[in-house]
Amino acid sequence: MLVEKISNIAIGSAIEVHRQLGPGLLESAYQRCLCYELSENGIYFESEKPMPIIYKAIELNHGYRMNYYWKTN
Secondary structure, rough: HHHHHHHHHHHHHHHHHHHOOOOOOOOHHHHHHHHHHHHOOOOOEEEEOOOEEEEEOOOEOOOOOOEEEEEEO
């Protein structure tokens, strides 16, 4: 199943990043390394995709960002 395959790659990539860097760094360091690992493993995504808030049919750009948006080939 595609979801299981992507999940296994994502978890394995996160574990690899943690093994290489160890604990205690800023989230941005782990994020950059995880993006590299995912790309190297053939996972296509958009990092920090903007996500507006919809309030009473009005779109408010409040600065929320999704961490990863998975796309299939």
